[in-house]
Amino acid sequence: MKCPFCNKENTKVIDSRPAEDNFSIRRRRQCDECGKRFTTYEKIETIPLMVIKKDKNLEPYEREKIEAGIVRSCHKRPVTINQINEIIDDIENVIFRMGEKEISSSKIGEIVMDKLKDFDSVAYVRFASVYREFKDVSTFMDELKKLMDREEEKKGEGVEKENEPESF
Numbered sequence: 301m302k303c304p305f306c307n308k309e310n311t312k313v314i315d316s317r318p319a320e321d322n323f324s325i326r327r328r329r330q331c332d333e334c335g336k337r338f339t340t341y342e343k344i345e346t347i348p349l350m351v352i353k354k355d356k357n358l359e360p361y362e363r364e365k366i367e368a369g370i371v372r373s374c375h376k377r378p379v380t381i382n383q384i385n386e387i388i389d390d391i392e393n394v395i396f397r398m399g400e401k402e403i404s405s406s407k408i409g410e411i412v413m414d415k416l417k418d419f420d421s422v423a424y425v426r427f428a429s430v431y432r433e434f435k436d437v438s439t440f441m442d443e444l445k446k447l448m449d450r451e452e453e454k455k456g457e458g459v460e461k462e463n464e465p466e467s468f
Contacts, residue, residue: 303331304338321389349395352404361403366391366412369430373416373423387415421447 301311310332319326324343330336349361370384394411395403409431416424428443 301329301340303334303336305336306331306334308333321386323389323393349400350402351408352402354405358402361395363388363392366408369412369427370416370423372430373427374420375426377420377423379420379423383419387419391415417447417450421451 302309303311308331311329312332313327314330314337315328317326318324319341324341327340327342329338329340331338350358351361352358366388367384370387374384391408391411395408413424413428413431416427425440425444425447429440432439432443
């Protein structure tokens, strides 16, 4: 493993442990040349996943594309980069558990929206407006109404639970 600071190849592992997701190993390394420390992650190699684009072209799956879309959607929201990485890990787990060699970009988009819907409603609407290519304000408002109805249902469920008598 090359040192990211001095580009020398002599580094040693000083600590290994499972990463938070339990799907990778976190390794602390130290460069023998410059003495600086850095972290690497080791993941299971998966079958290369190909994405079927809207124009039917195939291209390799790239985590960075999902990350860029989610980061844009969460701009100026109270969201940490760790939370974004957790969402992307969840999305990838869903995608890779499907066991497919090819997946449509629309299916990936739906999975992303499903995760964002439960995470941050503003980020969800931002992502959906680009992904679904809202043509006009009424389409945008329809999506907002669905989201608001869903929020009301959640609140209603919480109120019903509060009003339920305690069982002994």
